[in-house]
Amino acid sequence: MSTTAQPVPFLKGHGTENDFVIIPDPEGRLDLTAAAVARICDRRAGVGGDGVLRVVRSAADPAARALAGEAEWFMDYRNADGSLAEMCGNGVRVFAHYLRHATLVKDGAAAGGAGEWLPIATRAGVRRVRFAEDGDVVVDMGAARLPAGPEPAATVAVGERRWPALQVDMGNPHAVAFVEDLGHAGRLFDPPAVAPATAFPTGVNVEFVVDCGPRHVALRVHERGSGETRSCGTGACAVAVAAARRDGLDPALDGETAVYTVDVPGGRLVVTEAPEGTVTLAGPAVLVAEGTLHPALLD
16 A cells, blocks of 8 residues: 555544544555544644445455455455554444445445345455445444453552443453443543453553443443443454343343343434344444545654
C-alpha cells in the first residue's frame, strides 16, 4: 500500500450513535497508519469518530486474504487511537449498509436480501449480515466464549467502588459488571481499573450494566482504544449473555432462545442467543455524510 497526494473519499455513518469514518479502498492501495487514523478520528482537528472502517476486498489485504473464498469484503476496523480491533458489532452493520448503498454487493444472497446473509471478513473471522424488513441490520456474531473452568475472578473498579466482572469474548474481550447506578461508572474517559491484569493481556472493553425490567438492561461502556462510546455492539452481546447467565438462562442447556433488549446511550439494540449458541445483534445503521479527506491527514 502507498500514500496518496490526491483527496481520499470518505463517508460518515453510525449505529446507535457509535460513529465511524468509512474509507473505501477496494484494491488496498492506502497506507492507513495508526497516526493517520488518530488524526481522522480527532473530533476537533479531524472528521471525528469512534473508529475507521476501511472497505477493502479480502483478496487485496494480507490480513484477510485467507478468507477471500468465504467473503469478498474485509472490514479493516481501527479504533480511534489507531490500534487494530478484532471486531465491532455496530461497525459491521454500518459496513454492510455502506456496501449495499455503494452497490458493491451482487443480487441474491450476497446482497443480504430478505432472509439472505452477506458474509463479511473481520479479524475475528467471517461474520454474516442481513437486512431486516423493518430497516434494522442484523449480524450473526457467532458464539460467545466464557471462561471454561476455574478462572481468577475478575473485578472492575472506579474510585473506591469495586464490582465482580464476568469475562465474555465476542471475538474481542469484555468485562461485564452489574451495578446499581450507571453514574457509578464515573467519567469513563480513561479505562476503568480491571484486575487481574493477566485476565486481559491485550486490554478489554468494560461494560457497566443496570436492570430496566425482565430481559431488559441498559449499559455504559469504555471501549478499548476509543474511550466511552455511545454504543458498542459486541458489548451489547456480551452484556446480554452475561445477564442471561446471571438470570439462570443458558440456551445451549435449556433449549430456549434468550432475547434481551439492551439500551445504550445512543439508542436500543436487540440481542438474541439461540440454543445452537449463535448470538445475533439487531439495530439501525445510518449514513450521514460523505466528502473527501485532505491528503495531509493520511501522510
